[in-house]
Amino acid sequence: MKGKPTPMSESHYLKSDVGDLTVSNKRYVCTLCHAPQADVRTLVGNTYRSDR
Numbered sequence: 901m902k903g904k905p906t907p908m909s910e911s912h913y914l915k916s917d918v919g920d921l922t923v924s925n926k927r928y929v930c931t932l933c934h935a936p937q938a939d940v941r942t943l944v945g946n947t948y949r950s951d952r
Contacts, residue, residue: 913921936942 908923912924914924915921
């Protein structure tokens, strides 16, 4: 569907004791695994700074 993000795989979630799903801390930083495949300009800007 155009304009909608692809849902994360089930492997990115952990199930709590009560059955709720939450994103695994090991899978939270997407760019650790999902690295750019080409040297192109990013589609969405990022202004996050970790020193704040």
